[in-house]
Amino acid sequence: LHLGMFEIGKPLGKGKFGRVYLARERDHGFVCALKVLYKSELQTARVEKQVRREVEIQSNLRHPNILKLYGHFHDSKRIFLILEFAGQGELYKHLRKATRFPEWKAAQYIAQMASALRCLHGKHVIHRDIKPENILVGIHGEIKISDFGWSVHAPGNRRNTYCGTLDYLPPEMIVPRSPGNSYDEKVDLWSLGVLTYELLVGEAPFEDTPVMTTRRIARADMKTPSFVSAEATDLIKKVQQHPWVLKHCR
Numbered sequence: 246l247h248l249g250m251f252e253i254g255k256p257l258g259k260g261k262f263g264r265v266y267l268a269r270e271r272d273h274g275f276v277c278a279l280k281v282l283y284k285s286e287l288q289t290a291r292v293e294k295q296v297r298r299e300v301e302i303q304s305n306l307r308h309p310n311i312l313k314l315y316g317h318f319h320d321s322k323r324i325f326l327i328l329e330f331a332g333q334g335e336l337y338k339h340l341r342k343a344t345r346f347p348e349w350k351a352a353q354y355i356a357q358m359a360s361a362l363r364c365l366h367g368k369h370v371i372h373r374d375i376k377p378e379n380i381l382v383g384i385h386g387e388i389k390i391s392d393f394g395w396s397v398h399a400p401g402n403r404r405n406t407y408c409g410t411l412d413y414l415p416p417e418m419i420v421p422r423s424p425g426n427s428y429d430e431k432v433d434l435w436s437l438g439v440l441t442y443e444l445l446v447g448e449a450p451f452e453d454t455p456v457m458t459t460r461r462i463a464r465a466d467m468k469t470p471s472f473v474s475a476e477a478t479d480l481i482k483k484v485q486q487h488p489w490v491l492k493h494c495r
């Protein structure tokens with residue numbers, strides 16, 4: 246595998262590290278998303294180990310709703326990741342355009358997410374960063390979880406710092422808890438509840454100032470608009486009321 250094998254097309258987006266380009270493999274015309282990471286940048290940010298872990302995690306996952314990492318190679322300065330090309334791009338762009346999705350569409354997306362999470366958790370991988378920005382849409386409208394930058398092999402502990410939106414953080418990653426500070430795959434289920442709400446309502450359930458968001462998450466203080474069906478409200482509440490979640494909130 247080397248760069249010369251690929252024709253590089255338009256930029257597809259900018260991750261926290263490096264850029265992603267549409268690319269086509271010359272010999273067979275295979276279309277993919279080629280992500281370029283600069284070794285110097287990864288060293289400065291001291292994330293080489295995390296990138297190696299993410300590559301190892303993503304390379305071993307085979308699921309229609311998890312973005313595939315086909316392979317990787319590097320030259321003196323850069324690391325190249327050969328990622329699956331998602332034909333319909335980023336989910337959050339579709340969400341912002343539509344404001345909110347009809348229930349049949351949100352329900353299909355959540356079912357696909359639940360299936361992908363069963364696969365991840367089956368391999369004791371916690372994603373920890375489920376949010377619309379990390380979900381892509383394939384050519385047939387199916388969703389693809391991406392960006393395992395924060396995934397860890399369960400059980401995780403809270404010492405890993407976390408940056409990014411608070412909206413999706415579950416209580417136990419916010420509220421100081423009993424010693425041991427470990428949490429498990431259920432953090433992704435909390436985020437799945439938040440994602441369900443956001444797909445149906447168009448904004449996150451605890452969206453507020455950072456301080457208020459933190460407080461509202463810890464109290465599971467959220468209101469669901471009347472246009473959300475009783476069944477969907479029940480599902481979101483079920484995640485909030487789940488004995489495991491409540492136990493960890495006190």
Ligand SMILES: CC(C)CCNC(=O)Cn1cc(-c2ccc3c(-c4nc5ccccc5[nH]4)n[nH]c3c2)cn1
Pocket residue numbers: 257258260262265278280296297299300303326328329330331332333334335381391392393394
């Ligand atoms: C090892 C680690 C640091 C990297 C592994 N994880 C990732 O690279 C996560 N990641 C995936 C992407 C990404 C971004 C955009 C796309 C696209 C895509 N398809 C599009 C269609 C229309 C418009 C925009 C599109 N972007 N397909 N596959 C992608 C993959 C960016 N970062």
